[in-house]
Amino acid sequence: MTVQQSEREFLKSDPGQEPVIVEGLFRANPARVFRAFTEPNEVQSWFVPKSGGLVSVDIDLKVGGKWCFVIEKTQEKQIHFEGEYLAIDAPNRLEFSWRHVQEFADGTREATDTSQVAITFTEAGKATEVKLRHEAIKSEDARRGVGGGWNGCFRRLDEIVST
Structure with a gap:
């Protein structure tokens, strides 16, 4: 029995750990997969694992540059992920900080503590091995959510870069 792409499991750590x-092996070269993580129109196509997509994607791809992926925007609030780039070695490595943020119409803001993401892109024949490490997430529940989110995103990424 073969595993369908949509059923592939990319989460390698135990849930909540x-x-x-x-991690995943993608049928594309490292430059192609790196672009999927760093170009707004590419990120827009795979980042949210559920149906639909992001409201907007802003990327200033330089060390110290900011990024922001808006998930939801209403008159009452905006929910997004944000951070800044800590290291960029295209197409081999990408590191950035990460926060989940809710901004409300009254100007108040709720944000998680900052965590860090490090991704390597390694050529493996005609494919690319992607290893993502997301650390310094404070709670087990948040780690479970982040792990499930990245797993779903990698499923969509696999569909996008492999076509």
């Missing part, structure tokens, strides 16, 4: 480890 620190750090969250997600």
Whole structure:
């Protein structure tokens, strides 16, 4: 029995464990997979694992540059992920900080503590091995959510870069 792409399991760490480890082999070269993580129109196509997509994607791809992926935006609030780039070695490595944020119409803001994501892109024949490590997530529940989120995102990423 073969595993369908949509059923592939990319989460390698136990759910809720620190750090969250997600790995996959993608049928594309490292430059193509790296672009999927760093170009707004590419990120828009795979980042949210559920149906639908992001409201907007802003990327300033330089060390110290900021990124922001808006998940939901209403008159009452905006929910997004944000951070800044800590290391960029295209197409081999990418590191950035990460926060989940809710901003409300009254100007108040709720944000998680900052965590860190490190991703390597390694050529493996005609494919690319991607290893993602997301660490410094404070709670087990948050780690479970992040792990499930990255797993779903990698499923969509696999569909996008492999076509």
